């Protein structure tokens with residue numbers, strides 16, 4: 001079924017909101033203000049979903065997507081928008097989430113990082129179907145959309161599709177890691193056994209090929225700068241790096257003269273962190289359960305939780321250590337907003353919030369909030 005809709009505001013998740021007979025439709029492939037013909041792809045009790053089939057009146061920022069599978073593959077949301085429009089869309093989403101979920105009025109703007117919209121993603125997981133075809137899963141589906149000629153447009157320069165096809169095993173996802181020292185192509189389940197190296201501010205980090213490391217080549221530097229600018233660490237201060245991965249922020253805080261304790265769930269990551277930042281102390285385990293193990297006081301805290309956010313127990317544990325400042329690094333503005341609301345109840349409010357376009361062409365955005373008592 002196709003409906004002609006006039007699209008309204010952008011919504012979190014890469015959608016623009018339309019209405020058909022009063023019912024909300026979350027539309028992919030559109031931009032605010034456009035008049036479009038939308039194929040309704042699924043219907044639900046509260047809302048429907050749809051995809052733009054034809055643009056009748058275009059947004060001034062609309063462009064031809066550089067990737068021929070942009071509309072099919074579930075990876076990119078905004079290939080049909082120019083960079084200024086993408087930044088506006090992301091700014092609107094961050095502001096809306098902060099307002100609605102935290103009651104915070106944000107008048108900032110999502111900041112572009114150098115490098116442009118294409119060729120940035122240094123970690124890519126390719127899906128491989130049962131016949132060995134390499135690609136990406138279609139939006140809300142298990143179907144594998146084959147890679148186009150020339151490969152994924154947002155992937156950092158690396159192996160060509162033909163090379164991926166040679167390595168791929170049917171039904172086994174393929175992990176490609178483009179690091180500072182080398183490129184690893186491995187079936188996802190074997191990737192963790194291999195290591196790569198990244199250099200940030202003169203410190204060399206060993207990282208498992210399948211382990212966590214920010215995917216944009218500028219992320220580590222941009223986020224470290226934002227964290228240090230916000231916290232303004234002084235030599236001799238104590239600091240906690242929670243969800244520390246392989247020790248990225250712990251390293252920067254040690255180099256600023258702090259005494260640092262890191263905590264992280266992944267055993268492999270903690271092993272790397274201990275070697276990457278031997279000056280710091282690291283604990284392995286779920287942050288929620290490390291309450292009694294971690295130092296009872298800290299001047300500074302860096303909090304970089306996974307997508308779902310930190311949650312009430314961790315927020316209480318952090319606030320209970322009475323830090324003078326907390327840098328909260330967030331990959332989901334909704335989780336950030338929920339946690340900010342919780343921290344506000346514990347006496348910590350956001351002095352600044354910066355957001356960075358570290359995932360161009362997708363709806364994702366990374367933010368750094370600086371909280372103080």
Ligand SMILES: C[S@@+](CC[C@H](N)C(=O)[O-])C[C@H]1O[C@@H](n2cnc3c(N)ncnc32)[C@H](O)[C@@H]1O
Pocket residue numbers: 212213214243244245246247248249263264265266269285286287288304305306
């Ligand atoms: C967004 S990453 C941040 C990593 C690191 N700060 C960096 O920038 O490289 C989140 C990290 O939290 C870890 N993690 C997720 N849930 C956890 C939990 N409940 N307890 C401890 N660590 C957790 C993951 O293993 C991952 O390394």
